[in-house]
Amino acid sequence: SGAAISAQEWKTYASQLFPRPGDTPESIDRKRRYREITIQGLRAGYNDQMRSAIENLNSGAYKDLASLEGAVYAKLQDGSWVKI
Numbered sequence: 001s002g003a004a005i006s007a008q009e010w011k012t013y014a015s016q017l018f019p020r021p022g023d024t025p026e027s028i029d030r031k032r033r034y035r036e037i038t039i040q041g042l043r044a045g046y047n048d049q050m051r052s053a054i055e056n057l058n059s060g061a062y063k064d065l066a067s068l069e070g071a072v073y074a075k076l077q078d079g080s081w082v083k084i
Contacts, residue, residue: 012054012055012058013054015058016031016034016054016057016058017031017034017035017038017054018031018035019031030064033065033066033067034054034057034065036067037050037053037065037066037067037072038050038054040067040070040072041053041072044070046072049072049084050072052084053065053072053074056074057074060077061076061077062074062075062076063075063076063077063079066081071083072084
């Protein structure tokens with residue numbers, strides 16, 4: 001698309017989406033799932049929703065993200081899941 005992201009955005013998203021040295025196997029798997037979910041959302045045109053989901057995950061508002069049958073869900077702090 002030619003779009004660019006800031007250095008701060010890269011730092012934020014890269015830490016949530018890409019494995020780093022020392023990551024546990026669980027962390028690596030979680031980041032793989034987040035990458036898949038993000039790509040799925042971007043393909044569907046959910047740019048703002050996906051950005052918001054990653055920011056909420058980063059801030060701790062969401063505990064986890066998951067994808068099911070083409071929809072993306074966020075796990076809230078109370079353990080409930082909501083479609084985003």
